[in-house]
Amino acid sequence: MYVHVPFCESKCGYCSFYSEAGRFCDVEAWLEALDVEAKKYFDDDKIKLRTLYVGGGTPSTLTLSQWQKLIDILTRYFDFSGLTEATSEANPNSLKPEHVKFLRENNFTRLSLGVQSLNDSELAILGRLHNSRKAFSAMELVRNSGLNLSCDLIFGVPSQSLRSWDYSLKSVMNFANHVSCYQLTLEPDTPLAKKYGNDELNTAGYKFYRYAQYILPKKNFAQYEISNFAPPGFECQHNLAYWHQDNVIALGPSAVSYVDGVRYANPAMLDEYFHAAKNNFPEESRTYESLSPHDRNIELIILSLRTKWGVSRELLTPEVEAKISDMPEDLFIITDERISLSKRGMRLGNSIWSELI
Numbered sequence: 396m397y398v399h400v401p402f403c404e405s406k407c408g409y410c411s412f413y414s415e416a417g418r419f420c421d422v423e424a425w426l427e428a429l430d431v432e433a434k435k436y437f438d439d440d441k442i443k444l445r446t447l448y449v450g451g452g453t454p455s456t457l458t459l460s461q462w463q464k465l466i467d468i469l470t471r472y473f474d475f476s477g478l479t480e481a482t483s484e485a486n487p488n489s490l491k492p493e494h495v496k497f498l499r500e501n502n503f504t505r506l507s508l509g510v511q512s513l514n515d516s517e518l519a520i521l522g523r524l525h526n527s528r529k530a531f532s533a534m535e536l537v538r539n540s541g542l543n544l545s546c547d548l549i550f551g552v553p554s555q556s557l558r559s560w561d562y563s564l565k566s567v568m569n570f571a572n573h574v575s576c577y578q579l580t581l582e583p584d585t586p587l588a589k590k591y592g593n594d595e596l597n598t599a600g601y602k603f604y605r606y607a608q609y610i611l612p613k614k615n616f617a618q619y620e621i622s623n624f625a626p627p628g629f630e631c632q633h634n635l636a637y638w639h640q641d642n643v644i645a646l647g648p649s650a651v652s653y654v655d656g657v658r659y660a661n662p663a664m665l666d667e668y669f670h671a672a673k674n675n676f677p678e679e680s681r682t683y684e685s686l687s688p689h690d691r692n693i694e695l696i697i698l699s700l701r702t703k704w705g706v707s708r709e710l711l712t713p714e715v716e717a718k719i720s721d722m723p724e725d726l727f728i729i730t731d732e733r734i735s736l737s738k739r740g741m742r743l744g745n746s747i748w749s750e751l752i
């Protein structure tokens with residue numbers, strides 16, 4: 396299950412996730428709407444969940460009493476007895492010791508921290524509210540709590556050097572047991588897009604990604620997915636569910652669920668979500684996309700290829716096999732049973748997907 400917390404302290408210059416900056420007066424109304432949504436769709440049978448991921452937005456902007464209400468709603472409608480992993484996202488600027496204590500006491504196992512960089516001028520360019528000092532104290536706080544820690548880092552930031560990237564990578568490895576590396580991409584109309592062009596950033600990103608692929612495995616952080624690195628056993632089970640095309644229920648504005656080949660998209664914005672909740676989430680408040688068996692299969696192939704385990708050859712249609720054999724050999728690792736991407740293939744993932752689609 397994914398729960399979308401649509402609130403942030405301010406909007407970062409590159410962000411394309413849905414969140415509202417500073418509308419904290421609406422948190423209680425969002426919790427009430429979440430209750431209505433969960434009751435409408437999940438009141439009948441208490442679905443047993445395997446993983447929980449509270450993301451956003453910025454979940455660490457919620458107060459403890461709001462967190463408690465959220466947990467009360469979720470436990471009212473869902474069965475957590477089989478939960479193997481529960482993650483909350485957080486930002487260094489808003490994460491407090493009491494959040495970490497609360498998460499520990501409520502059976503959370505992981506915290507995913509938006510570090511992004513440990514270089515202050517890069518953080519300022521990205522429009523983040525924290526500086527490197529705050530990021531270090533937040534990482535220390537989580538490490539000392541016993542929660543597993545994942546850190547997000549961004550590469551391809553204007554003015555970023557390989558030296559500063561090396562510093563950010565090596566520093567987070569001292570605290571975390573999971574690292575996610577994302578290339579800075581600029582969505583149209585974001586403040587950063589107006590200042591810099593995407594083409595320039597995209598070419599700049601390649602060497603940083605390549606360096607991450609080199610340095611992280613040296614410290615036992617294996618690349619298990621295009622953007623994700625962890626020592627064996629610390630992979631994010633929730634995200635693996637997406638890449639394995641497992642069913643994922645998602646609650647909150649802009650959340651997208653996937654159940655047995657059908658994708659359900661919730662109202663995209665908070666006000667539309669409130670309106671839907673007022674009317675007890677009528678059918679037309681969600682959009683549905685039913686994937687054909689062919690599209691479902693192609694999607695599963697692409698999702699599986701994102702991971703180091705790759706895809707079982709049994710899933711490949713002759714058409715896909717032919718397309719793969721037309722591409723350069725060094726993009727793939729091919730065995731009798733499976734096909735996965737090589738390191739180089741991981742770097743060129745986007746071009747491979749567009750060939751396969």
Ligand code: SF4
Pocket residue numbers: 402403404405406407410411412414451452453486509
């Ligand atoms: S904190 Fe995260 S979700 Fe919020 S604006 Fe920044 S990048 Fe987007």
